[in-house]
Amino acid sequence: MNQLLTAQGLGGVVFLTVSTAVVIGALIAVNSKRLIRAVTGLCLCLIGVAGLYYFLNSPFLALMEILIYVGAVGVSIAFAIMLADPHPEKKGNRATGLGSLFGFICGALLTWGLIKTGLSTHWQGAAAKINSGSMLELGKSLLTTYGMVFELISVVLLIAIIGSLALGKKGRSNHPGKISR
Amino acid sequence: MLQLSTNLNTYLIIAAFLFGIGFYGLINRRTLIGMLISAELILSGASLNFMAFNRFLAPNPVVGQVFTLFIMGIAAAEAAIALSIIIAVYRNYKSIAAEDLNDLKG
Numbered sequence: 001m002n003q004l005l006t007a008q009g010l011g012g013v014v015f016l017t018v019s020t021a022v023v024i025g026a027l028i029a030v031n032s033k034r035l036i037r038a039v040t041g042l043c044l045c046l047i048g049v050a051g052l053y054y055f056l057n058s059p060f061l062a063l064m065e066i067l068i069y070v071g072a073v074g075v076s077i078a079f080a081i082m083l084a085d086p087h088p089e090k091k092g093n094r095a096t097g098l099g100s101l102f103g104f105i106c107g108a109l110l111t112w113g114l115i116k117t118g119l120s121t122h123w124q125g126a127a128a129k130i131n132s133g134s135m136l137e138l139g140k141s142l143l144t145t146y147g148m149v150f151e152l153i154s155v156v157l158l159i160a161i162i163g164s165l166a167l168g169k170k171g172r173s174n175h176p177g178k179i180s181r
Numbered sequence: 182m183l184q185l186s187t188n189l190n191t192y193l194i195i196a197a198f199l200f201g202i203g204f205y206g207l208i209n210r211r212t213l214i215g216m217l218i219s220a221e222l223i224l225s226g227a228s229l230n231f232m233a234f235n236r237f238l239a240p241n242p243v244v245g246q247v248f249t250l251f252i253m254g255i256a257a258a259e260a261a262i263a264l265s266i267i268i269a270v271y272r273n274y275k276s277i278a279a280e281d282l283n284d285l286k287g
Contacts, residue, residue, distance in 0.1 A: 010221055015186040029218050030206030044219050045199075049225050052195065054235040055186045058246055068253045073221065073260045074242055080264040095209050102264030103208030118193035125244050126240035132237075142245045142250075144236035149247075150235025153254045160258035165266035 018051030035081045060135045072174070113169045192233035199226030213277045215266045222257065228252045 003009050011162045021044055028041025050065035095103065142150055185191045203222030210216050228249040237244020271277050 019191070021201075022195055023198055026202040026222050029222060030202055030209060030215075032230070035212065035214050035218075038215060038218050042221060043211065045222065049199075049229060052192065052229060053232055054248075056192070056232045057238075058232065061232065061246055061249055064250060064253060067220060068257055072257055076260060076264055077214065077218065079216070079221070080256050080267055084267055084277050094215075097212060100209055100215075103205045106208060107201040107205030107257060110204050111197050114197035114200060115194050117188055118197065123189060123238055125238045128240065131242050131243060133246065139245050142247060146247050149258075153251055157258050159253060160261050164261045167262075167265040167269050169201060175183065 014051070015055055016054075017046045019047065021048035022052065031094075035085055036078065039074060039078050039081065042077070043070050046070050046074070057133060060138060189233055192229060195232065196226045196229040197283075199229060211278055211280065213263075213279060216279070217260065217263050218265070220261070224252060224256050234284040240243065 004013065023045075025041045025043070025045025025048055029038045029045060030041075032038045032041060046065060046069040049064040050070075053059075053062040053065055094100065200223055203219045203226060206219030206222065210219060231245045233251050233273055235242055235249075239245055249258070267277055270282060274281055276282075
């Protein structure tokens, strides 16, 4: 019990908590009957992933995970559910019987194979690290070495925004009379 | 138990679980939004793997972080496009179940 009260022990407890949050959140996200609960599970899972990023020496990525995934993606999925799924009780949301079993077998086989490959390989680490991987180094290389990719990503995001606006407008103008609500 | 967070294998196992659960959901879900949620889980599993290898094995620990950042950007763009397609589909079919989307234009 005394061991748990040290800084390391508390770190271990926090680590176990976030990894449990990841797995339980993912299970809620795929198994819940209502989609809005699935989004909640997804957000829990992604907060857990952000905690794991923090343990992997990358607080910047942890913040970005919460900002982009939990904030932007989670909220927009929740809005889409409110717009497009007004009667969640009407029909089954998940496959049943044989389809569900098939999916479970596929997922379990993939998980087992990945774990087995990861554990049985002898990973050879680098002899020395050429920088510390801190936020300063990340910002420097993001604006020098990876500057081109950085700009391309912003173009992709701009096109995605314009494309989703165009798609939303097109669906509306095609059937002006059908939308009563 | 205290060494779990400094061990590569722990992260690999968690990422494998994320990927497998996401794949199960992708097959199992019958609505488009459910499939999108599962795809996000798969992407998270992949980025967690990148971050783990980046932390423990890579000589330059910036590369994996940059790559994960770009995966996040692409995933945000993909979610925006997919959600607007889903809204457009809902306007035409009044449903987002994958089995209802069964007629082509023509």
